[in-house]
Amino acid sequence: MQTKSTRTRVQRGETLKALTPRQARLVEAIAGRILPSTDTPGAIEAGALYYIDRALAGVYRSLLPHYRRGLRAIEKHAKAKFSASFLKLSENEQDAVLSALEAGQVEELSQGDEFFELLRSHVLEGVFGEPSHCGNRDLIGWRLVGFPGQQYGYPDPYIDKVVDLEPVACDGPPKKPAEA
Amino acid sequence: MSASIADICLVGVGAVGGILAKQLATAGLKVVAFERGPAIKREDYAGLDSISFIARPNTLEWVKNEPRIFRTNPKEPGAIRHGTSPFNALGGALLLWTGQASRFMPGDFKVYSNEVATGAAERAGIDLSDYDVVDWPIGYDDLEPYYERFEWEFGVSGASGMNPFAGPRRKPYPLPPLRTNAKMELFGAACRRLGYHPFNGPAAVLSEPYRPPPPYDTRMPERPACVYCGHCNHYGCHVSAKASTLYTAIPVALETGNVDLRANCKVASITTDDKGVATGVKYFDAQGGLQEQRARVVILSAFVFDNVRLLLLSKTGEKRFRNGLANSSGLVGKCFFGHGDMRIYGLFDDHIINAFIGPGSATMRIDDFNGNNFDHTGLGFIRGGTMGASGDGTPISRMDVVPPGMRSWGREYKEYFARYYTRTFDIHMAPETLPRRDNRVDLDPRRRDPWGLPLPRVTFAFHENEKRMHRFLAGIAEGILHEAGASKVWTELPRPAPTRQCGGTRMGSDPRKSVVNEYCQTHDVPNLFIVGSSVFPTMSGYPATATIAALAYRTAEYITRQRDWFR
Numbered sequence: 073m074q075t076k077s078t079r080t081r082v083q084r085g086e087t088l089k090a091l092t093p094r095q096a097r098l099v100e101a102i103a104g105r106i107l108p109s110t111d112t113p114g115a116i117e118a119g120a121l122y123y124i125d126r127a128l129a130g131v132y133r134s135l136l137p138h139y140r141r142g143l144r145a146i147e148k149h150a151k152a153k154f155s156a157s158f159l160k161l162s163e164n165e166q167d168a169v170l171s172a173l174e175a176g177q178v179e180e181l182s183q184g185d186e187f188f189e190l191l192r193s194h195v196l197e198g199v200f201g202e203p204s205h206c207g208n209r210d211l212i213g214w215r216l217v218g219f220p221g222q223q224y225g226y227p228d229p230y231i232d233k234v235v236d237l238e239p240v241a242c243d244g245p246p247k248k249p250a251e252a
Numbered sequence: 253m254s255a256s257i258a259d260i261c262l263v264g265v266g267a268v269g270g271i272l273a274k275q276l277a278t279a280g281l282k283v284v285a286f287e288r289g290p291a292i293k294r295e296d297y298a299g300l301d302s303i304s305f306i307a308r309p310n311t312l313e314w315v316k317n318e319p320r321i322f323r324t325n326p327k328e329p330g331a332i333r334h335g336t337s338p339f340n341a342l343g344g345a346l347l348l349w350t351g352q353a354s355r356f357m358p359g360d361f362k363v364y365s366n367e368v369a370t371g372a373a374e375r376a377g378i379d380l381s382d383y384d385v386v387d388w389p390i391g392y393d394d395l396e397p398y399y400e401r402f403e404w405e406f407g408v409s410g411a412s413g414m415n416p417f418a419g420p421r422r423k424p425y426p427l428p429p430l431r432t433n434a435k436m437e438l439f440g441a442a443c444r445r446l447g448y449h450p451f452n453g454p455a456a457v458l459s460e461p462y463r464p465p466p467p468y469d470t471r472m473p474e475r476p477a478c479v480y481c482g483h484c485n486h487y488g489c490h491v492s493a494k495a496s497t498l499y500t501a502i503p504v505a506l507e508t509g510n511v512d513l514r515a516n517c518k519v520a521s522i523t524t525d526d527k528g529v530a531t532g533v534k535y536f537d538a539q540g541g542l543q544e545q546r547a548r549v550v551i552l553s554a555f556v557f558d559n560v561r562l563l564l565l566s567k568t569g570e571k572r573f574r575n576g577l578a579n580s581s582g583l584v585g586k587c588f589f590g591h592g593d594m595r596i597y598g599l600f601d602d603h604i605i606n607a608f609i610g611p612g613s614a615t616m617r618i619d620d621f622n623g624n625n626f627d628h629t630g631l632g633f634i635r636g637g638t639m640g641a642s643g644d645g646t647p648i649s650r651m652d653v654v655p656p657g658m659r660s661w662g663r664e665y666k667e668y669f670a671r672y673y674t675r676t677f678d679i680h681m682a683p684e685t686l687p688r689r690d691n692r693v694d695l696d697p698r699r700r701d702p703w704g705l706p707l708p709r710v711t712f713a714f715h716e717n718e719k720r721m722h723r724f725l726a727g728i729a730e731g732i733l734h735e736a737g738a739s740k741v742w743t744e745l746p747r748p749a750p751t752r753q754c755g756g757t758r759m760g761s762d763p764r765k766s767v768v769n770e771y772c773q774t775h776d777v778p779n780l781f782i783v784g785s786s787v788f789p790t791m792s793g794y795p796a797t798a799t800i801a802a803l804a805y806r807t808a809e810y811i812t813r814q815r816d817w818f819r
Contacts, residue, residue: 105661105662106661106662107661107665107666108662108663108666110663110666110667112666112670114666131308131311132308167662170661192660192661193307193652195661196648196651197303197307197648200302200646200647200648200651201302201303201307201648202300202301202302202303204301205303213647214647216666216669216670217647217669217670217673217674218606218670218673218674219608219646219647219673219674222300223481224479224481224490225478225479225480225481225491225610226479226480226481226482226609226610229431229432229433229434229480229606229609230434230604230606230609231432231433231434231437231604231606232434232603232604233604233606234604234674235606235609235674242300243299244295244298244299245294245295245298245299245300245490246300246481246490
């Protein structure tokens with residue numbers, strides 16, 4: 073199901089800028105385990121993959137070799153442990169691979185724990201960051217946790233109250249509500 | 253002006269440099285002001301962009317070029333670290349600060365007299381023989397008028413008289429406190445029940461539209477009130493309610509016509525003549541060409557790292573400057589310190605807190621455990637820190653805040669973050685660190701910045717006094733969060749690197765034991781001044797900004813009185 077969703081997105085014309093299609097499918101599958109889709113959307117729907125791809129083509133350019141090496145090691149490890157590509161594993165098996173990586177116990181990669189932390193941070197940045205960086209689509213991340221986004225300000229301190237504002241995103245400094 | 257001799261060469265135009273430029277240029281002195289970063293614009297800093305400012309600050313143009321080396325063990329080479337102080341742009345780190353604008357307390361200037369000479373340290377049960385604790389050569393009363401000028405020119409919101417531990421003040425804060433939010437309410441109520449003394453911490457964030465009245469500098473522009481967007485710490489203020497010299501003192505300075513601002517110009521060394529007098533600076537211009545500017549007075553107003561680095565880089569073959577300029581004491585770079593920032597987190601099932609709503613500068617605080625405000629007998633340490641309700645931030649700032657034992661990804665993490673992002677706040681504190689000579693800044697032997705200058709290298713560790721203090725203060729803060737009704741509480745002790753760095757060009761009256769005198773003038777080179785937190789002989793449990801601003805006003809006044817220097 074995760075591969076299918078990747079295919080749809082790639083076919084939708086969102087061209088990759090740094091990752092190969094195969095690497096992209098892996099990153100997306102990993103993102104789906106780091107912040108899974110449950111009764112609410114997760115990292116896949118938020119487009120964390122596209123956040124990461126754009127960043128790897130830009131300011132995170134120097135990290136691209138780490139991604140290549142790390143993703144290769146994850147695939148090798150999946151094949152060694154479960155005789156299949158990471159993409160074909162069950163959720164539990166995928167989690168087992170990622171847990172091993174997190175613990176630095178993927179022998180195919182030295183400092184795998186650091187690569188896991190990099191992946192985890194980047195996926196969450198792709199979910200909870202500003203949509204101007206290509207992630208957090210439909211403000212999925214902000215809706216999930218109850219953050220109303222790049223508001224100009226808050227006329228009410230919302231003490232012991234749910235903030236009932238529609239989340240907003242903007243590119244550049246926020247405009248005064250009257251000017252918007 | 254460039255070919256001639258300027259009255260003043262100013263190295264760094266941030267908080268300190270902005271104030272100095274305004275005061276000196278207003279007195280009619282011709283100032284050449286060097287800023288190694290760009291003249292940053294509102295569009296560059298006011299975007300409320302947590303990816304750029306929180307997740308990847310190292311990639312910002314204003315951060316990436318000036319890293320430092322950090323190590324705790326002097327036998328190791330150390331690792332490259334970036335920080336937003338120094339912030340290499342016009343206006344400096346005041347663009348990104350939270351606005352905490354407390355004055356130091358009177359006792360902060362007299363730690364040796366109050367706590368070492370009296371035997372208080374001994375009674376506390378701490379051996380301070382590896383530390384180098386001294387008094388400041390000046391006291392709170394010397395700085396009081398200048399604190400006042402800072403508060404009234406930049407607009408500080410606060411509740412005068414509410415903090416029983418604060419020093420006496422001639423005038424109240426110019427503005428009432430900022431609006432109360434949920435974390436301030438919960439923290440304040442819990443502290444009152446515990447018998448502590450919560451107060452609205454002063455913030456250089458406007459609670460009402462403001463322009464300084466006479467007799468203060470009425471040329472400062474009027475600015476609007478805070479809108480409580482919550483993007484304070486690490487962000488530029490999109491309404492300019494948070495004080496920064498970029499849109500206050502610097503434009504006023506430029507308006508005088510006496511300031512030649514050279515942005516994107518990086519000073520490489522201070523030049524001296526054979527009499528040991530400073531003659532100006534050498535600098536890289538925006539195209540990278542090495543240029544020289546002569547001046548009657550040179551003022552270092554960069555951050556700690558560059559103040560020290562420039563002195564060390566400006567050594568000459570001459571005996572007295574062999575170990576660096578103004579370093580006859582051997583203390584340049586020594587007695588470096590900073591806060592050991594700690595956070596104590598609380599999750600609340602019974603309250604919705606929405607901690608992302610401003611004000612963001614920990615504006616409900618207690619000083620019951622700051623400085624020498626409490627009895628340390630038998631506690632094993634001296635000094636302490638202020639603490640306050642904090643925990644502001646977008647989800648990007650908070651996504652790594654996970655209780656111990658919980659996996660920071662997966663379904664459980666998602667459910668946890670979805671539930672508690674709006675139901676958490678933390679107590680932030682910045683406990684004081686005592687000075688030691690082995691905590692220091694020098695030049696890295698190998699690694700260089702983009703201009704080819706050696707990177708500053710920090711060697712620093714927290715020692716027994718700090719470690720015991722951190723544990724004690726964590727216990728107090730955990731108690732407050734429990735009292736406030738938190739269902740889960742945990743502590744994050746300081747990371748190895750200190751924050752809000754100070755020291756390295758210590759102030760004192762004895763030239764053998766300090767680098768500058770009470771007017772921030774170097775003992776060895778009379779026309780060389782260093783202004784900023786690098787001159788602090790001891791620090792405080794507070795951020796440094798109000799105090800460095802006060803020192804800048806006081807130093808400017810001293811320099812402008814030396815009329816014969818500029819004839």
